[in-house]
């Protein structure tokens with residue numbers, strides 16, 4: 291593709307979710323750069339543009355699931371519920387985009403299919419599905435971590451006569467389940483949100499469970515005027531809390547071991563936490579993700595709850611047959627998930643005991659020969675996390691090296707921000723960053739601000755190229771591994787944190803588990819010391835831009 295004729299930009303950003311929007315604002319309005327966003331969707335929102343499945347709602351509390359870089363923006367927006375639903379998040383994203391006048395520099399319905407570093411010109415050449423080409427000095431990927439659908443290759447799907455959908459690319463007009471026989475495959479965070487909402491509408495819902503999962507009630511509710519006023523007037527304090535906590539949430543984890551309290555005290559604490567609901571269920575103790583014994587106590591509490599909610603003992607037993615430590619896979623929170631199994635029109639199908647063999651024209655057939663006849667199949671089967679969205683960009687760096695080849699044995703990055711041999715390319719929330727273990731907007735803001743400061747530094751000092759080295763990536767890779775191994779997280783063999791949900795994907799623990807606050811300090815220190823681990827090259831390249 292001839293991209294030489296296209297206007298050269300200072301920066302090209304891929305994706306118009308939380309990351310891309312803030313990156314555009316930072317480069318354009320703070321540094322005065324010529325920047326543009328290319329976005330595959332027809333509107334802003336990133337993951338929330340596509341995830342419109344029934345029950346789609348964020349598990350972070352609304353007052354923390356938003357931008358915190360501007361007090362003015364913060365004060366102007368008012369959330370309605372404890373957790374924001376997908377529609378409200380899209381309204382918020384549109385509010386921000388309009389308020390900051392971002393849309394004029396976002397090209398919608400523009401899917402990037404290739405990015406190539408042109409070494410002679412020191413420019414990134416980017417091509418889109420429709421054959422357009424763009425050139426830019428900096429390439430910033432803002433493609434999200436959970437945006438490439440994982441649709442299992444179950445034989446027969448192409449011949450299925452009903453409708454089928456993946457939750458992560460849900461039709462904008464919605465799906466009418468009224469009176470339909472629905473089969474949902476998957477019981478992760480997404481599936482657990484969708485089940486009760488689909489069940490309330492469908493004629494019958496079969497939930498295909500391969501791995502039983504913990505879930506804690508979300509206890510979603512409308513926000514009171516008092517809470518809204520408190521949020522509006524406490525921007526600085528809430529922001530400070532989010533910046534100081536391990537996972538970027540607006541609550542702190544108590545410095546107390548599960549083993550320090552008696553069984554009675556523990557029960558009282560957990561009952562209270564269960565009533566309060568939400569991701570802070572484990573925040574009463576510091577060692578839930580560090581100590582198997584401590585974890586087992588919380589895990590047993592949740593399993594008892596499941597057995598007490600679900601009336602049919604066989605179904606209850608299958609739902610509570612959970613074989614990983616609590617929160618070692620991303621812990622879901624729900625609204626009436628386990629309760630949904632008490633409905634007459636919901637059935638649990640244990641596909642660990644009796645795996646799905648194929649999809650037939652009429653439904654799903656199990657190995658035993660049993661067949662569930664279905665009108666609609668919902669794939670709540672998750673994502674090719676973290677690396678999937680980057681691989682989809684077909685990135686080529688110096689000397690024709692491809693990111694796919696570089697990451698054949700698993701992703702390698704420096705700080706989750708750069709990959710050696712891909713100069714002037716930054717990966718917001720890339721593998722090796724805390725990203726999916728953190729409240730996303732907090733992680734995103736830190737990345738965007740770090741990248742913006744870095745680019746400002748390069749421009750101020752006449753530096754034309756920034757790259758990292760294999761050695762820096764090795765060091766950071768070891769730190770990511772060390773941080774993960776200090777927790778129970780890598781002990782789950784089938785977790786998407788490890789890439790284990792996608793057949794053939796290398797098993798590497800991808801996110802940095804050392805905590806957001808620590809990561810923030812480390813990145814700041816690297817910048818303050820003059821960017822050790824990065825290679826900064828002065829001046830313009832010999833050849834001018836083509």
Ligand code: NA7
Nearest residue numbers: 436442476477478479480481500501620670671672673786
């Ligand atoms: P997850 O957490 O990856 O969950 C996917 C679910 O789909 C999980 O229960 C899987 O079972 C199941 N699955 C995947 N493939 C199959 C096949 N082939 N057969 C049966 N079941 C299957 O994705 P989510 O969308 O729920 O959540 C992703 C993140 O989005 C979430 O953590 C939040 O951060 C937002 P398995 O456990 O692999 O046995």
